[in-house]
Amino acid sequence: MLTARGWWFLVSILALIAFVAMASESAMLVLSLTLLLWFFAEWTLFAYRAWILLRHLRVVRTVLDDRGAVDALWSGRTFKVTAEVRLESWIPFGYVLLTDFVPFDVDLVEGTTTKSGPISREKPQVCSWTLRCRYPGRVRFEGMRLEMADLQGFFHHIAFLSAPVIYRVLPPLADAEGNTPAVKRQNILPAPGLHRHRRPGSGSELLDLRDYLPGDPPKTIAWKVSARRDRLITKEFESEVPLRCTLFVDTSQAVRVGPVGRNPLARLVEIAAAVAQATAANRDLAGVGLFDEQEVVTILRPSRGRRHLIQMLNVLADAVALAPATGQARVPALMPLAYALALEIYPHLLRPALNSVPFWLPWLWAQPAWSDRPRSWLRMPIPILSRLSPERRRRAVWRKRLAALLALREHLGPAGVAQLQEDDERFALSMQQFLAEHQVPYPVPLHDRQGRYLFASPGKVEVLARALLQSVARGRDNELFVLLTDLLDLADDLEPLLRAIKVALARHHQVCVVCPWPAELPAPDAPLQPLPTQESLLVELREQTAQRLQRAYHGLRRQLGRLGVMVLCAQQQDSVALILERLDRLRMVGRMRR
């Protein structure tokens, strides 16, 4: 708490008192006492503010657009953020420096995130700035960092006013063709009452004329046309039964690999959101189901209406925020990130008074042989000396404090602290969860120590097949099922899914598969562009990867094409339009069957 300025002043005063106590000069003693008493008074006041009055500070955050406060944000648009720090006490707080944290994947467009000045009950401090969200998902505002000092600069304290608020960032709006409009040209919704469904039914709009079949109601006979053609002709009207489309979105670990907001999951969610909005614009029913390698996480049955559309967009926005996690992640790579985050946001829980580390811990408790620890230059040839290295001490302190913090958050108790200290896998998973919850990106290894790929997720095929069969069982006639999933690495494990697709096709439904594609590689049928690098290993690696993926894609297309299932690549710009075109075809199915 004492700064260097304060320390030197205090030491000088105490030295002076010690000196004059031995001398016979009373003026100096009284002078020293005056300064000392003044210093102690400042210390008491500062300590009161730092430890007691601080709890009366509140952060109230509001996000606004042109029309006022909003509960959710939209990707690609700007919003104004205001954070007001209020004091709920009559005693003024003193001079502070406030810093608002800008979340990851959000651009600061205008304004400044720092504000300084005194805080009192009558005069709160307000910090406002403008942001733009780059990707759909979630945005988490943690709170504000507060630095306080007395007016002389003797004391200094850093605290964090925690006020976590999460806002959903919804995918950008799309038109009836699935395109994101740059300029609104016309109202895309059809006028009320006019509802075109081009399949025969019992509506009021004329669809087609056909020959009379015994059993047709007499009121449907078109007399004038019948007279012209000299045979009975029946009018066919449009159906009023809307079409249903169910989107199954893969949220397994395989599609989460990559930075949140720029991974394959984000692209699949964009497509799903565009299709959902386009079908809603046509007054058709749309539903969405999220699944991973273990279970169906969320299922929203096909329905229509603005509230249902917003519900679907919320579910999709939550899905984008999912981050990859694996127990094989390296603890030395994650621990600096996690500790730095904890130091910024939870400094009160890392204080030695609450989160102690015994002095003997780094020296007497050796890490086991299976533990993942960085090589130290002191380990060989004198292993005992490695226990004395300051780096080892720092790692031991960080690990113990982080383990205590994570055990507190997960309600594990003291046994959990010991478990997190000893079990690297468990500790890595907890740290990843901690970082993902605060939306901090972290590195994940793609392969384990034996070279096996960690993010294949073969279990999701069975889950998807089960979900598809359940939807077919509950479904009506002529539904479209769109499977947005990564099957490129699972060509040999598709048997359960193929069976489920065959059942769906046998019930006269349509199935369409959309596979994510790496952004840095061209589309499957496009030629590979040369890399601007001379490094032959990278060039060779890229070519091999592209060839492998293209082979897998074409193999999948062949396999599913035999069943009449369309396979699309998520990188294609018109993938949404192709899905909508398939939906339109369903309107003609009933007519063609007659």
Add this chain to the structure above:
Amino acid sequence: MAEANTNPWDQPTVRFYLGLCVAGLAIVFLVLFSRGLGIWSVFPILVGGIGLAARWRWTPVLMLLATAGVLATDATAYGLGFRIAIPRVRFIDWILCVGVLAFVLGHYRLQGLLVFLFPPDPRKRLGETARFLFFFRRKPPLQHRRQPEGVDATETSLALVLLPFWATIAQVVWLLLPLETGRMSLPPRLERALILIWSLGIFLLVCSALLRHAVVRGWRPDEARLYLQDLAWREICRDLRRLARWQVWAKLRRRRRKELP
């Protein structure tokens, strides 16, 4: 945290604290001169004045030491010896205390307004580090100082009121302290020193205990739970560590056996 381009010397607050420092120096000079110190009275004023102009951080401490030195070396006025031969309360001493406190308070607040208030963060610097071969030179850290516009009249008036207040309190404490009991069989100097140290120590202990009690009473639920968790962990950490290691060993062995052909 780069500050505005306005000249801080134009601000009334800065001029107030500057005036306070000069007034303090003037009072100290008058007091020292009235005690018959003659030309030596100028020495602390000179130290304070130069430090104020150069914005030295050490100025208050140096000025204090200079004043103490001048008073200590003036042994002819009061005589050497172990007994304090003058009355314990003098108005002139009270004025000296007010003057020195005015200078110290004013100077440190000026430092906060003109140089920096918060300790500089070495992670935030004014530019990139300049490198040449194996040599590098870091830019100075970013410094944040108070905005003079934000200072209101309450702060300056309170500062003026507190100056005589603390001088008076110090005189009262000086009167109440039993510096010469005559009961300890120790030299008077040592007796005085011990009484002072004990008095200060007890005062500090009581204040910090009261503050700590207030802090603990105001703990949040997560802080209280963490404290209890840490307390329990410290009691049984050795046994928990042993158990956890065995569990991890068993898990790894099970996994290895599953992977073996």
